[in-house]
Amino acid sequence: LMRRNPGQNDPHGPFATGHGISRHAELRTKLSQAIQHGAAGVLFINDPYSVAKAATDRTESITKAQAEIATLADEYLAAPDAEGDKVAAARDKLKGAVDRWKSLKASAEKPEDDGLMKFGYAGHNDGKKGLPSFHITQAQCNEMLKAALGKTLSDLETEIDSDYQPRSALLPGWKIQGTSDVKQVRADVSNVIGVLEGEGPLANETIVIGAHYDHVGRGGENSLAPGSTDIHNGADDNASGTAALLELARRLSSRPQKLPRRLVFIAFTGEELGLLGSAYYVKEPVFPLDKTIAMFNMDMVGRLNDDKLTMFGSGTSSRWEPELKALNEASGFKLAFKPEGFGPSDHSSFYGKKIPVLHFFTNNHPDYHRPSDDWEKLNVEGMFRVVEMLERMIIQTAETPERPDYIEVKQKPMAQRGGNRPYFGT
Numbered sequence: 001l002m003r004r005n006p007g008q009n010d011p012h013g014p015f016a017t018g019h020g021i022s023r024h025a026e027l028r029t030k031l032s033q034a035i036q037h038g039a040a041g042v043l044f045i046n047d048p049y050s051v052a053k054a055a056t057d058r059t060e061s062i063t064k065a066q067a068e069i070a071t072l073a074d075e076y077l078a079a080p081d082a083e084g085d086k087v088a089a090a091r092d093k094l095k096g097a098v099d100r101w102k103s104l105k106a107s108a109e110k111p112e113d114d115g116l117m118k119f120g121y122a123g124h125n126d127g128k129k130g131l132p133s134f135h136i137t138q139a140q141c142n143e144m145l146k147a148a149l150g151k152t153l154s155d156l157e158t159e160i161d162s163d164y165q166p167r168s169a170l171l172p173g174w175k176i177q178g179t180s181d182v183k184q185v186r187a188d189v190s191n192v193i194g195v196l197e198g199e200g201p202l203a204n205e206t207i208v209i210g211a212h213y214d215h216v217g218r219g220g221e222n223s224l225a226p227g228s229t230d231i232h233n234g235a236d237d238n239a240s241g242t243a244a245l246l247e248l249a250r251r252l253s254s255r256p257q258k259l260p261r262r263l264v265f266i267a268f269t270g271e272e273l274g275l276l277g278s279a280y281y282v283k284e285p286v287f288p289l290d291k292t293i294a295m296f297n298m299d300m301v302g303r304l305n306d307d308k309l310t311m312f313g314s315g316t317s318s319r320w321e322p323e324l325k326a327l328n329e330a331s332g333f334k335l336a337f338k339p340e341g342f343g344p345s346d347h348s349s350f351y352g353k354k355i356p357v358l359h360f361f362t363n364n365h366p367d368y369h370r371p372s373d374d375w376e377k378l379n380v381e382g383m384f385r386v387v388e389m390l391e392r393m394i395i396q397t398a399e400t401p402e403r404p405d406y407i408e409v410k411q412k413p414m415a416q417r418g419g420n421r422p423y424f425g426t
């Protein structure tokens with residue numbers, strides 16, 4: 001199976017979304033296709049286009065780096081001797097450019113364009129529909145293709161790109177043998193649920209407030225710090241949401257009057273492994289989902305910066321946007337509304353069950369999924385403000401007699417949190 005998809009260089013081609021890489025390129029999509037067609041195993045190969053493009057990109061950046069050196073060298077030579085500060089600054093800039101060029105050259109000398117995917121790149125699997133999958137080099141693949149079909153991978157790619165027709169073929173005389181000894185380590189983990197009963201005619205309706213409490217441990221495939229075995233504390237992702245959840249539970253449970261609807265606070269587990277905890281909850285709900293009228297999620301609410309608060313799911317009920325705007329008059333956030341209800345956090349599981357959702361998010365940062373996501377970088381006052389606004393949102397939703405309507409938002413390509421969510425591998 002070739003990776004990616006045909007026509008990556010064709011802006012009008014059938015797969016021309018997301019820089020030429022469509023959702024059909026996702027490894028799990030390819031694997032499920034293979035399973036449906038009765039495959040016994042899969043060998044992945046890098047597509048020649050991507051490998052060639054990586055080489056071109058590298059040459060281009062070396063050329064750019066050289067041009068930058070020339071410009072900065074001119075500036076350095078033009079700096080007047082009398083002004084020592086300017087000379088030193090120009091020299092530093094020049095040195096920076098030379099260093100960049102050197103490191104580009106060094107990586108060009110031993111390119112890993114046909115690099116193999118790291119183990120776990122395609123994410124986790126519950127083992128039920130698994131298929132032994134390997135990744136082989138283009139050289140290995142070409143050896144077989146040439147012997148069996150008299151063609152190379154590039155030939156096939158060019159043919160496919162010319163008419164978008166498959167070139168699947170048997171390789172007569174070739175057999176593959178391989179052993180996969182992946183051990184699945186299983187562990188029991190739990191969602192933690194707190195319930196605050198309501199009172200009155202709507203008391204059998206539920207509002208879920210959630211935040212995942214797991215993170216990525218000592219790194220590994222979900223870490224963005226390659227090779228690190230340092231503890232990843234995940235202060236923002238998602239100790240911030242977990243703390244906010246506890247604070248909301250504390251505040252709402254200390255109200256003298258019960259609310260008209262039931263509040264269910266859930267600290268989800270296994271979010272980082274693919275929304276496991278919330279997926280389990282919607283499969284085995286503690287309270288009926290058809291009477292669950294809304295789900296509010298907090299995942300990364302600890303880094304409020306410049307008052308910017310992103311509201312995912314704002315289009316999943318017609319009420320959300322006007323209500324949030326009104327509530328925000330007292331809160332003073334710069335709100336960014338993202339209508340889509342599906343996304344890489346636990347609200348997605350509930351939206352999949354046709355429940356209106358809102359996900360509070362104070363935006364990404366360079367410490368995301370790295371050991372440096374630590375408590376001293378949290379904006380605690382910002383967390384307080386998120387809690388305060390969400391508290392009013394919860395009370396308002398619990399007290400409004402009508403339940404929020406559910407809206408199906410036209411699905412866009414999946415947002416990739418952090419730009420590098422491993423289990424969206426292509």
Ligand SMILES: [Zn+2]
Binds near residue numbers: 237299
């Ligand atoms: Zn998270």
